[in-house]
Amino acid sequence: MLTGSLGMLASASLGDGTALYEPSHGSAPDIAGQGIANPLAMLLSVEMMLRYSFQMDEAAEALSAAIEQVLSEGYRTKDIADETSTVVGTQQMGDLVIERL
Numbered sequence: 001m002l003t004g005s006l007g008m009l010a011s012a013s014l015g016d017g018t019a020l021y022e023p024s025h026g027s028a029p030d031i032a033g034q035g036i037a038n039p040l041a042m043l044l045s046v047e048m049m050l051r052y053s054f055q056m057d058e059a060a061e062a063l064s065a066a067i068e069q070v071l072s073e074g075y076r077t078k079d080i081a082d083e084t085s086t087v088v089g090t091q092q093m094g095d096l097v098i099e100r101l
Helices: 040-052 057-072 090-100
Strands: 010-013 020-023
Touching: 010 040, 020 040, 040 057, 040 090, 057 090
Parallel strands: none
Antiparallel strands: 010 020
16 A cells, blocks of 8 residues: 555544545645646545455555556656656546556
8 A cells, every 4th residue: 555645645434333535635625626636645545445345455456556557657746746757637647547457
């Protein structure tokens, strides 16, 4: 499982009832609709949901590997980019992950 950068920190609240999965930074309503939000934390939260709530380890591993591949290819949203990154928007980042699944 990938974690680290604030823009990519997934979160899970597990217990005896319903589990809650979300990015630790929240929904970022201040940048809604601008195409600059980083979707990776939400996707990593889905990875945890697949693993812990649905026991779908193979699907969780595939999602994690797709995210790792996109990052290893140098794609970044603006919030985690550096001078060597290829900066993409929210939709593009999601599309890149889907293409690698």
